[in-house]
């Protein structure tokens with residue numbers, strides 16, 4: 001489906017021809033807190049002020065400033081930024097937990113801002129459930145009943161909701177703990193109960209508001225992997241807020257990087273790390289191990305038919321990371337062939353791979369990239385860098401990019417690169433070389 005078909009209003013620098021139907025369509029969204037907030041978005045003089053100037057002049061804070069994007073079906077859309085950048089406000093505007101000041105929000109083409117109270121309740125209960133950092137479990141209820149609670153408020157009968165809850169409890173790895181009370185669980189287990197509760201409601205979209213930031217690092221990693229697994233298995237659309245760059249890179253199919261209420265860049269992890277929109281983003285991603293985020297597409301060159309070495313190397317998939325390809329090349333001693341459905345798209349050699357690691361851009365790859373047919377890869381096991389403190393950056397230039405990865409279909413792998421020949425390839429393991437030459441809390445909201 002084309003975005004234009006469901007777009008109430010288009011804004012500048014929009015996405016064109018998305019590869020999957022948009023679930024959420026957000027255009028020119030503003031949320032301004034403070035007195036006479038509604039005058040701010042339409043006033044060119046006020047909108048040109050810095051956040052401090054705006055606050056001093058009007059007493060207002062523009063938490064979300066003229067933001068436009070689509071969330072496509074089946075993708076994990078991460079909203080990232082430092083504290084106070086506007087992430088929570090933006091995501092709460094999607095279901096009007098916070099009322100936008102201006103702009104438009106649609107879900108499956110339906111205008112969210114025109115919804116009445118009942119429709120909104122239905123939206124929050126059935127279509128877009130929120131999983132919060134503070135999971136708000138009911139202390140006197142068992143795990144099973146906590147999970148079933150979301151269904152209870154949906155009006156589902158007892159037998160059915162307990163059956164469904166038991167199914168989801170198993171899915172999130174809590175089997176055997178159904179009868180415990182939340183107080184008898186670890187933080188990570190409690191978070192799983194929260195996640196199960198949101199999942200049991202079977203919403204079209206799961207909205208996560210920094211759900212794991214209170215967890216210790218190991219449990220946090222477990223939960224991130226759980227999200228990746230659920231996404232892979234179910235292909236559910238997710239919007240995930242985080243201030244943690246490594247979490248964003250690990251989970252996101254696309255990341256919207258926010259600063260002072262604006263989206264300064266929207267793109268895949270690879271696009272954000274490989275082609276930062278401005279100095280602010282560049283500084284933000286400076287410490288990311290590029291080889292764990294960038295794919296071989298960045299390093300490819302055409303296969304040289306006169307080179308004996310080019311046809312002899314191992315095969316890697318187009319979405320294999322540079323790190324994986326380095327290992328494959330080092331092991332074989334030959335450039336690796338980038339294979340997609342039996343077709344050789346190009347080769348990557350040591351020099352090009354190291355160029356990507358060093359941030360020295362090689363010339364653009366061959367124009368035959370079949371990005372639409374690239375296997376999905378939701379990046380589990382990627383880099384876990386720390387987020388450098390944001391530094392002053394010049395103009396906040398909005399830059400949006402298309403998803404280059406297909407949303408994962410149920411039952412397909414979203415993370416393991418597969419070789420172009422369709423054989424599974426564990427991280428860093430390439431297929432052997434071929435024969436030479438063969439190329440506000442509103443009632444009904446599920447608080448997890």
Ligand SMILES: Nc1ncnc2c1ncn2[C@@H]1O[C@H](COP(=O)(O)OP(=O)(O)OP(=O)(O)O)[C@@H](O)[C@H]1O
Nearest residue numbers: 033061063081082083084085086087088089090243
């Ligand atoms: N109810 C409110 N009234 C006034 N200002 C607000 C309100 N809520 C948020 N803000 C301001 O809006 C801006 C964005 O806040 P928001 O909570 O969306 O940021 P965030 O990126 O989610 O931050 P954090 O990561 O710390 O949760 C901040 O400057 C904040 O102080």
